[in-house]
Amino acid sequence: MDSLSERCTRKKRKGGRSAMLPTSRDTGSYKLGTKGGRRQKKGMFSWRHSMIFPLVFLLFLPSVALSADYTVSMSADIAIPESSDATFTITINPALVAGDSVTVDYITADGTATSGDGDFTYTDSSITFSTAGQSSQDITITVNDDAVVEDAETFQVRIDGCTNTGGLCTPAEPPPITRTVTVNDNDEYTISVSNAAAVTEGSNSSFTVTVSPTVQAGDTVTVDYSTLDTGTAKSSDGDFTAVSNQTISFAAGESSKPATVTILDDAEVEGQETFPVQLSNPTTTTGTAAIGTGSATGTINSNDSYSITIADAGDVSEGGTATFKVTVSPAVIAGDTVTVDYTTMSGTAVAPDDYTAKTNTLTFGPGETTQNITVTTIDDTDVDLE
Numbered sequence: 001m002d003s004l005s006e007r008c009t010r011k012k013r014k015g016g017r018s019a020m021l022p023t024s025r026d027t028g029s030y031k032l033g034t035k036g037g038r039r040q041k042k043g044m045f046s047w048r049h050s051m052i053f054p055l056v057f058l059l060f061l062p063s064v065a066l067s068a069d070y071t072v073s074m075s076a077d078i079a080i081p082e083s084s085d086a087t088f089t090i091t092i093n094p095a096l097v098a099g100d101s102v103t104v105d106y107i108t109a110d111g112t113a114t115s116g117d118g119d120f121t122y123t124d125s126s127i128t129f130s131t132a133g134q135s136s137q138d139i140t141i142t143v144n145d146d147a148v149v150e151d152a153e154t155f156q157v158r159i160d161g162c163t164n165t166g167g168l169c170t171p172a173e174p175p176p177i178t179r180t181v182t183v184n185d186n187d188e189y190t191i192s193v194s195n196a197a198a199v200t201e202g203s204n205s206s207f208t209v210t211v212s213p214t215v216q217a218g219d220t221v222t223v224d225y226s227t228l229d230t231g232t233a234k235s236s237d238g239d240f241t242a243v244s245n246q247t248i249s250f251a252a253g254e255s256s257k258p259a260t261v262t263i264l265d266d267a268e269v270e271g272q273e274t275f276p277v278q279l280s281n282p283t284t285t286t287g288t289a290a291i292g293t294g295s296a297t298g299t300i301n302s303n304d305s306y307s308i309t310i311a312d313a314g315d316v317s318e319g320g321t322a323t324f325k326v327t328v329s330p331a332v333i334a335g336d337t338v339t340v341d342y343t344t345m346s347g348t349a350v351a352p353d354d355y356t357a358k359t360n361t362l363t364f365g366p367g368e369t370t371q372n373i374t375v376t377t378i379d380d381t382d383v384d385l386e
Contacts, residue, residue: 067097067099067100067164067165067166067167068094068097068100068166068167069164069167069168069169069170070092070093070094070096070100070102070162070164070167070168070169070170071092071093071169071170071171071172072090072091072092072093072102072104072159072162072169072170072171072172072177073090073091073093073171073172073173073177074088074089074090074091074157074159074177074179075088075089075090075091075179076179077179077180077181077182078179078180078181078182079152079181079182079183079184080143080181080182080183080184081183081184081186082143082144082145082146082183082184082185082186082187083143083145083186084143085140085141085142085143086120086140086141086143086157086181086183087138087139087140087141088138088139088157088179089136089137089138089139090104090106090127090136090137090138090139090159091135091136092104092129092134092135092136092169093135093172094135095132095133095134095135096129096130096131096132096133096134096135097132097166098132099132099166100129100164100165100166100167101128101129101130101164101165101166102128102129102162102163102164102165102169103126103127103128103129103162103163104126104127104128104129104159104161104162104169105124105125105126105159105160105161105162106123106124106125106126106127106139106157106158106159106160107123107124107125107157107158107160108120108121108122108123108124108141108155108156108157109155109156109157109158109178110155111153111154111155111156111180112151112153112154112155113153113154113155113181113183114155115155118144118146119143119144119146119153119155119183120141120142120143120144120155120181120183121141121142121143121144123141123142123157124160125139127139139157141157141181143181143183145186146187147187147213148185148187148216149185149187149188149189149213149216149219149284149286149287149288150185150187150286150287151185151286151287152182152183152184152185153182153183153185154180154181154182154183155180155181155183156178156179156180156181157178157179157181158176158177158178158179159171159175159176159177159178160176185287185288187213187287188284188287188288188289188290189211189212189213189215189221189282189284189287189288189289189290190211190212190289190290190291190292191209191210191211191221191223191279191282191289191290191291191292192209192210192212192279192291192292192293192294193207193208193209193210193225193259193277193279193293193294193295193296194207194208194210194293194296195207195296195297195298195299196208196261196277196296196297196298196299197299198272198299198300198301199263199298199299199300199301200263200300200301200302200303201263201264201265201266201300201301201302201303201304202263202264202265202303203263204260204261204262204263205240205260205261205262205263205298205299205300206258206259206260206261207225207258207259207260207261207277207296207298208256208257208258208259209223209225209248209256209257209258209259209279210255210256211223211250211254211255211256211289212255212292213255214253214254214255215250215251215252215253215254215255216252216286217252217253218252218285218286219252219284219285219286219287220249220250220251220252220284220285221249221250221282221283221284221285221289222247222248222249222250222281222282222283222284223247223248223279223280223281223282223283223289223291224245224246224247224248224279224280224281225243225245225246225248225259225277225278225279225280226243226244226245226246226277226278226280227240227242227243227244227261227275227276227277228275228276228277228278229242229275230275230276231273231274231275231276231297232273232274232275233273233274233275233298233300234275235275238264238266239263239264239266239273239275239300240261240262240263240264240275240298240300241261241262241264243261243277245280245281246259259277261275261277261298263298263300265303266304267304267330268302268304268330268333269302269304269305269306269330269333269336270302270304270333271302271335271336272299272300272301272302273299273300273302274297274298274299274300275297275298275300276295276296276297276298277295277296277297277298278294278295279291279294279295280294304330306328306329306330306332306338307328307329308326308327308328308329308338308340309326309327309329310324310325310326310327310342310373311324311325311326311327312324313375316377317377318354318377318378318379318380319377319378319379320377321374321375321376321377322355322374322375322376322377323372323373323374324372324373324374324375325370325372326340326342326362326370326371326372326373327369327370328340328364328368328369328370329369330369331367331368331369332364332365332366332367332368332369333366334366334367335366336366337363337364337365337366338363338364338368339361339362339363339364340361340362340364341359341360341361341362342358342359342360342361342362342373343357343358343359343360344357344358344359344375349377352378353378353380354377354378354380355375355376355377355378356375356376356377356378358373358375360373
């Protein structure tokens with residue numbers, strides 16, 4: 001290759017000055033000369049000259065970060081208790097590039113759970129990614145905890161739009177990106193039974209069964225009750241009529257119902273007896289039902305009593321013993337003791353001339369029905385009329 005000195009010649013210019021000019025060997029050259037005392041432009045810049053300026057320009061450009069295109073996604077469907085809020089994670093990919101700003105809009109939509117009924121708070125909002133390297137943020141929808149017994153309900157949260165100040169922002173799945181929130185109710189009907197008032201044999205024993213809260217419109221709540229032979233009163237002994245899985249049904253607006261047991265009137269003298277009832281199988285058409293106090297006690301007072309009678313002793317001769325028969329009916333039952341006091345009283349015969357006065361107590365144990373009272377007569381010398 002020719003050296004620079006070979007390709008350039010020095011030419012004298014007026015005033016004794018000289019300039020280095022490309023020679024005619026450079027293709028498309030750009031020359032500066034004089035002709036008739038005037039400048040003359042001849043030719044064009046060669047490729048060597050034309051490449052200098054863009055190269056120099058690129059070398060001195062300031063450093064500029066390139067914008068990115070993003071995809072946006074949201075975490076999966078969730079199921080939560082009514083007492084919790086619904087939280088989703090929104091993610092952009094790639095992580096945010098410095099200088100970019102990505103905004104994601106989201107909105108709620110009614111399902112079987114509705115914001116109008118107060119199940120959750122209607123939300124139409126957005127989040128913005130503005131920090132370099134950021135890739136995810138959480139959004140939270142307020143779920144309201146009411147006192148209504150209800151089935152599990154659902155509502156939706158969807159991404160409603162996405163903007164990127166430096167490029168594109170597109171959904172990571174076919175739009176609209178929609179997620180479902182299932183809200184599981186934390187309320188339930190509670191059914192309880194309370195003790196029955198004491199009743200006399202031959203009456204009905206009435207237990208009170210309650211449901212709380214009061215049954216809502218459109219609902220029906222049921223529960224079964226049964227008697228048990230685990231008390232001192234038993235259906236097998238004829239104390240009451242057994243009940244097995246008798247159903248009580250509560251309609252809308254109801255909160256209390258009786259559970260009735262028939263008490264039988266027997267002829268047995270007995271003390272106060274008790275028996276239990278028990279609840280089972282709570283159901284409801286909406287939501288759930290549970291048993292609170294599930295057992296209660298019925299009390300039976302006997303209307304039977306021991307009857308005690310005494311029979312005449314009959315004729316006896318002076319000096320003999322008068323025997324009076326005392327009878328208790330019915331026979332004294334196991335565990336019982338029946339007592340009766342007695343005393344002699346004068347009639348035409350007078351103590352102590354005609355008989356020996358006597359005062360005492362008879363005691364009847366279990367199974368006994370009769371006992372005798374004996375009175376000793378006096379043999380005197382008087383002539384007595386009968």
